[in-house]
Amino acid sequence: MPLQPHETAFTRKPEPPCPVPVIPDAATALAVARTLAEDFSKSAIARDLDRDLPFGEIARFTASGLWAITVPKAYGGTGVDSATAAQVIAIVSAADGSLGQIPQNHFYALEVLRNGGTEAQKRALYGRVLAGERFGNALAEIGQRDHTRRTRLVRDPAGWFVEGRKFYCTGSLFAHRIPTLVNAREDGREVAYLAFIPRDAPGVTLVDDWDGFGQRVTGSGSVLFEGVRVEPDWVVPFGASLDRPTAIGPFAQILHAGIDLGIGQGALAATLPFVRARARPWIDSGVERASEDPLLLHALGTVRVRLAAADALLERAGRFVDAAQAAPDAESVGAASVAVAEARASSHRAGLLAANKLLELGGTSATNRAEALDRYWRNVRTHTLHDPVRWKDHWIGAYHLNGRLPPRHGAL
Structure with a gap:
């Protein structure tokens, strides 16, 4: 599924991940969010008017430790309650709605991991978050109600591969990994998985094509997958966790x-x-x-x-x-x-x-x-x-x- 003639690949990279501090408790998480939000609000107008993608702000947001607050304590994180996670997002959204939305799918992917991942997957992927990685998302597709035509996970003797195209991938432009909803045919039925694919994996192309009149700097572009090789330990059951x-x-x-x-x-x-x-x-x-x-x-x-x-x-x-x-x-x-x-x-x-x-x-x-x-x-x-x-x-x-x-x- 190649780029369309009017599309250009987005090539700007996020900062390299760096280990983040573990915030000790919910009260501290809220205090850190308020401090960041106060600073983010000062440049929110310019970002919106100029559609200036907030790479620097997102790097600081991550470095604060707030992107690791839902990592369970058993895996080295803060393990905050759900209301605290939502209030952190609300605090940042009051300063800049786009910045507040960007970590939503990151936290969502970690919840999918908590419910469906193996112990080895949890240790590895939670560890990546504590090491400073951000997760985006590639969930939505345009007009693909036919399961057989959706983004596919193909298993063959040469390995596992992903093929397809996703739209409205909030946070993908800033992400180190892009959790991607994929379908595979198993025992005559469609089975859904979430594949945590590195953004720089060969065959991954990002397109900065979000042009909505609001939430303009959420990094919600499209992501194309052309024969992207994935490792089995990147693939977490998704449909089974909702069944x-x-x-x-x-x-x-x-x-x-x-x-x-x-x-x-x-x-x-x-x-x-x-x-x-x-x-x-x-x-x-x-x-x-x-x-x-x-x-x-x-x-x-x-x-x-x-x-x-x-x-x-x-x-x-x-x-x-x-x-x-x-x-x-x-x-x-x-x-x-x-x-x-x-x-x-x-x-x-x-x-x-x-x-x-x-x-x-x-x-x-x-x-x-x-x-x-x-x-x-x-x-x-x-x-x-x-x-x-x-x-x-x-x-x-x-x-x-x-x-x-x-x-x-x-x-x-």
């Missing part, structure tokens, strides 16, 4: 909730000083300053309540995910999926509301391109399209009314 009850799906989704929540929190944080300094009251309000406009105050209060509710639901959902990870069965995983769906539906709506109100309450001056306040709306609107919230509402209702357990997959 049985595991917390892979709700863990993935709580991280997505953190992205939407964080972008909304960032939008509110940008709204307050803008309204104080530059917004004007409406002529019918009878007040001299926008900060005294009663309808504006009502709108800001609503945004604050929605974000606080989403934050609380995120913390609550984290406890359900932790319980499902500790004792996975149909009931605990189903309850975790629903609790996370509630958090995700809330963060979805709260994030959009906060970004909308930033522009609405700021007025026309809030559309000044140089200040890029629209980036909050563009980012949260783009990310909230990741999985349809209407189906989260559906399964929340079906669970609470009829006791129906939701399906097990990474999108709920």
Whole structure:
């Protein structure tokens, strides 16, 4: 599957991996995230306007040790709880939604590894994370509903090979390894695996072709695989981990909730000083300053309540995910999926509301391109399209009314 005539291979390499510090606990992880986010926020506008891919920021993000916080303690990592992982992502997303999204699939791949990997695979791949490697992703494909045409894992006497093309591979441009969803034909059926493929393996080509109006610097390009040789110990069962009850799906989704929540929190944080300094009251309000406009105050209060509710639901959902990870069965995983769906539906709506109100309450001056306040709306609107919230509402209702357990997959 060669490059198309209009495509160019992306050749910039990430920094060589370097061993990272092991953050001692959840409180320290949150403190480190806040320090980094404060610094990342200073250059967020320029990155968005210029589409400046954040290689330097991602290197610092990794070197902080935050990309290793979900490595279990038994394998040398911090082993933070699920809510902490989501809150770290929210904190960074408030500063820059793209930077907050980039590690989501890295953490997701580590959760797949935790559930499906052998002890040898866990030791090796967790060890690579502690040595400073970043994992991207190559999961999605365009229009490939036919399993037989999806990216293939081919086993033959000469070795194992991967062939195919992936789209929207968030973080792949910055990654040292690219966990890739592949299908193999076994005993007359399609079986899914996650292959942890080095980005510099012969036959791997990256294309910087993500052109969405939001989340512009997530490194979400396409990845092509042409006869890429893979070692068996890079290949971790994926489908089998979803066939049985595991917390892979709700863990993935709580991280997505953190992205939407964080972008909304960032939008509110940008709204307050803008309204104080530059917004004007409406002529019918009878007040001299926008900060005294009663309808504006009502709108800001609503945004604050929605974000606080989403934050609380995120913390609550984290406890359900932790319980499902500790004792996975149909009931605990189903309850975790629903609790996370509630958090995700809330963060979805709260994030959009906060970004909308930033522009609405700021007025026309809030559309000044140089200040890029629209980036909050563009980012949260783009990310909230990741999985349809209407189906989260559906399964929340079906669970609470009829006791129906939701399906097990990474999108709920």
